[in-house]
Amino acid sequence: MTSADSTAKADMTAQLDPRARGERLAEEARAGSRRALARLLTEVEARTRVAEVAMRILYPLAGGAHLVGVTGAPGAGKSTLVAGLIAEARATGRPVAVIAVDPSSPITGGAILGDRVRMQQFAGDADVFIRSMASRGHVGGLATSSVAAAAVLDACGFPLIFIETVGTGQSEVEVAAVADTTLVVQAPEMGDEVQAIKAGLLEVADIVAVNKADRPGADRAAANLRAMLTVGVSRDRAMGDRPRPKRPDVLLVSGMTGAGVPELLAALDRRHAARSDGSVPGAAAGDAARLKRAEAQVAGILAERLWDRLRDGSLAAGTAATLSAVAAHDLDPYTAAERLLIAAGGGAADVPGGD
Amino acid sequence: MPNTKERPIKVLIAKPGLDGHDRGAKVLARGLRDEGFEVIYTGLRQTPEMVVTAALQEDVDVVGLSILSGAHMTLLPRIAEGLRAQGLDDVLVTAGGIIPDDDIPALEAAGISRIFGPGTTIREVADYLRASARHRDA
Ligand SMILES: Nc1nc2c(ncn2[C@@H]2O[C@H](COP(=O)(O)OP(=O)(O)OP(=O)(O)O)[C@@H](O)[C@H]2O)c(=O)[nH]1
Ligand SMILES: [Mg+2]
Numbered sequence: 076m077t078s079a080d081s082t083a084k085a086d087m088t089a090q091l092d093p094r095a096r097g098e099r100l101a102e103e104a105r106a107g108s109r110r111a112l113a114r115l116l117t118e119v120e121a122r123t124r125v126a127e128v129a130m131r132i133l134y135p136l137a138g139g140a141h142l143v144g145v146t147g148a149p150g151a152g153k154s155t156l157v158a159g160l161i162a163e164a165r166a167t168g169r170p171v172a173v174i175a176v177d178p179s180s181p182i183t184g185g186a187i188l189g190d191r192v193r194m195q196q197f198a199g200d201a202d203v204f205i206r207s208m209a210s211r212g213h214v215g216g217l218a219t220s221s222v223a224a225a226a227v228l229d230a231c232g233f234p235l236i237f238i239e240t241v242g243t244g245q246s247e248v249e250v251a252a253v254a255d256t257t258l259v260v261q262a263p264e265m266g267d268e269v270q271a272i273k274a275g276l277l278e279v280a281d282i283v284a285v286n287k288a289d290r291p292g293a294d295r296a297a298a299n300l301r302a303m304l305t306v307g308v309s310r311d312r313a314m315g316d317r318p319r320p321k322r323p324d325v326l327l328v329s330g331m332t333g334a335g336v337p338e339l340l341a342a343l344d345r346r347h348a349a350r351s352d353g354s355v356p357g358a359a360a361g362d363a364a365r366l367k368r369a370e371a372q373v374a375g376i377l378a379e380r381l382w383d384r385l386r387d388g389s390l391a392a393g394t395a396a397t398l399s400a401v402a403a404h405d406l407d408p409y410t411a412a413e414r415l416l417i418a419a420g421g422g423a424a425d426v427p428g429g430d
Numbered sequence: 431m432p433n434t435k436e437r438p439i440k441v442l443i444a445k446p447g448l449d450g451h452d453r454g455a456k457v458l459a460r461g462l463r464d465e466g467f468e469v470i471y472t473g474l475r476q477t478p479e480m481v482v483t484a485a486l487q488e489d490v491d492v493v494g495l496s497i498l499s500g501a502h503m504t505l506l507p508r509i510a511e512g513l514r515a516q517g518l519d520d521v522l523v524t525a526g527g528i529i530p531d532d533d534i535p536a537l538e539a540a541g542i543s544r545i546f547g548p549g550t551t552i553r554e555v556a557d558y559l560r561a562s563a564r565h566r567d568a
Binding site: 109110113114116117120121179180183184185186187188189191192195198199204205206207209 | 437438459460462463464465466467468469470471472473476477479480482483484486487488489516517518
């Protein structure tokens, strides 16, 4: 643990106003306090004013880290593989952070966040920071919170950041897709390739890791995948200027035994290096991912701001009435949205630190 | 989604000690999720260092320790102490499992705020946590 932590006492920033608290947490987190970093991530997750203030300070300091989205079917072995990649990166002394997202129950709002189970061996290593995050069903999309959390970790000195999401929901897949590199983890079980196509996973993959290579059938699954992806490529030529599917590399790995993990980390590093020096094909794709990430963040914040504005204060009653009219089929949703947009128009809301 | 900014209470469920059953802990994790909590489950054979690191990084409101191994008199105070050493004084620490009544006062003095005996219902645990955990509005 860092010295900043060992002298920490009960949260002294709790009494401060949002602006002072955001500035303080950002400063302490940058200086290495894991406690301040953890508190700041709580603010980011809840999208508070404190988080906004801190992001103004930290976002310009971020951008250098390699953000790797890890997705795949439930139980494919994502967390175990991430643990293997952490161990490999730590062997050369690189700090690593993980954001592990699991779904919230839409009914109760509760969640079980269980990815950490596979990564507990790094306790006590201050250069490994693991954070679980419930998806929480925000208006602005999951990407806004998780990408903001990644920016905070980046600014606080983590050059390699994994975001794990289950590859079953649109917003979960989107999170992995807006990372610099998208790693799709496949288990060799029968039928899984079809599942992956249905979920749109292979379209977003930069690298496909066929995991559980220690089990029978992994070789065949990798061969099947390669064959399928090649078919995609030959069709691809006839597509002219239409968006093309990516052509992911397929690697055989075992998160459990560690086989193939050094090669996988090397492949991830190569992609990051290609983007950084700008000389290699793939760099442009990396920039496209960053642009998509920027869009996901800003669009998410815009949607949330708009919605907050419509549900607060003097506009709340009108919004509720409009929604009731749509529910009763007295008004169509397009007209409703149009009216709400007009109602929400006008001057900018007050912004903390906006001077 | 309701238009409220009250966020779910975050609970770490961990099982320190060497025994190999975590069914009770898993049932509790599941039950608390259904009660609307965000539950971080860390599983079996957790060392005090693992529990403290997870509580710190996850910024939880509650640490719930499930223990059957009989090592509660050493492990539970060590965890409570480790949390305090990291400045996590405002985290509520509870325990459940097979703990003799005679040991309870010493554990309470060590910073375990509540010990749930066998037969406690999930609802009772949930109500206690809602009443006693720090509340942080966004
Ligand atoms: N044989 C074998 N089993 C593995 C391997 N990797 C993971 N597993 C097992 O697969 C199961 C799921 O592993 P996780 O790492 O939790 O999988 P996950 O994809 O993160 O699961 P979710 O986050 O729940 O979607 C566990 O029982 C692991 O022990 C592997 O390389 N080989
Ligand atoms: Mg997982």
